[in-house]
Amino acid sequence: xxxxxxxxxxxxxxxxxxxxxxxxxxxxxxxxxxxxxxxxxxxxxxxxxxxxxxxxxxxxxxxxxxxxxxxxxxxxxxxxxxxxxxxxxxxxxxxxxxxxxxxxxxxxxxxxxxxxxxxxxxxxxxxxxxxxxxxxxxxxxxxxxxxxxxxxxxxxxxxxxxxxxxxxxxxxxxxxxxxxxxxxxxxxxxxxxxxxxxxxxxxxxxxxxxxxxxxxxxxxxxxxxxxxxxxxxxxxxxxxxxxxxxxxxxxx
Numbered sequence: 001x002x003x004x005x006x007x008x009x010x011x012x013x014x015x016x017x018x019x020x021x022x023x024x025x026x027x028x029x030x031x032x033x034x035x036x037x038x039x040x041x042x043x044x045x046x047x048x049x050x051x052x053x054x055x056x057x058x059x060x061x062x063x064x065x066x067x068x069x070x071x072x073x074x075x076x077x078x079x080x081x082x083x084x085x086x087x088x089x090x091x092x093x094x095x096x097x098x099x100x101x102x103x104x105x106x107x108x109x110x111x112x113x114x115x116x117x118x119x120x121x122x123x124x125x126x127x128x129x130x131x132x133x134x135x136x137x138x139x140x141x142x143x144x145x146x147x148x149x150x151x152x153x154x155x156x157x158x159x160x161x162x163x164x165x166x167x168x169x170x171x172x173x174x175x176x177x178x179x180x181x182x183x184x185x186x187x188x189x190x191x192x193x194x195x196x197x198x199x200x201x202x203x204x205x206x207x208x209x210x211x212x213x214x215x216x217x218x219x220x221x222x223x224x225x226x227x228x229x230x231x232x233x234x235x236x237x238x239x240x241x242x243x244x245x246x247x248x249x250x251x252x
Contacts, residue, residue, distance in 0.1 A: 063163045067123040067139050074127035074135065078162075085160050086143070089167060093145050093156030096172035104147035104154065108238055112218035114142035116161040116168070124220055136220065139163050144214060148241050151249065152176050155214070177249040179207045185239065187230075196221055200235060202242075214238075 113122045147154035158170045182205030189195035200217035
């Protein structure tokens with residue numbers, strides 16, 4: 001009887017162990033089955049698309065409106081117009097002078113205000129740049145382009161209407177540095193007492209008696225006008241190049 005009791009006790013112990021193991025296993029399984037709450041992923045913000053600049057449909061009207069104000073913040077659009085006009089002028093100069101990029105180092109461009117049509121008014125504007133400097137611009141200009149070659153100066157002049165990009169009255173010429181016999185540089189004012197314009201001209205005299213004038217500056221005076229040096233950087237570059245090349249040819 002004792003043995004039977006012991007057996008039964010052993011059996012119950014084994015059964016209890018099995019039940020405990022089952023409970024443990026069930027607990028483990030239940031833990032595995034429980035799904036952990038997913039963390040909400042933050043939606044990545046899409047970068048804002050930059051608005052494409054509006055295309056200017058009517059350049060003439062836009063330019064007229066731009067020059068209604070005598071001063072204001074500089075806008076890139078007008079400078080794009082000017083650059084395109086200069087590129088067209090350089091192309092015309094090369095064609096008229098029968099030269100290509102190999103004939104010169106780099107073109108130097110000078111502009112002064114000048115009406116495209118007779119009796120028409122030139123409009124001025126003071127563009128305020130991000131660096132704090134003020135640039136004087138105008139809607140019509142007389143453009144002179146100088147191409148300094150090794151022994152020859154090629155020059156080109158034309159009127160440009162920046163309101164629509166029209167170019168007219170083209171003149172192209174050239175002379176050898178050796179043929180220069182005289183050079184005269186002048187700084188002039190329209191009215192010495194109360195000047196409204198300050199001008200810079202250089203006249204080049206050739207051995208055959210021809211005199212070629214170059215108008216390098218025609219600045220309109222205003223309250224913000226301030227030229228720290230007697231010449232601008234471009235004006236100084238032109239005078240230095242021309243005179244050094246003429247002197248070099250004469251000394252050979």
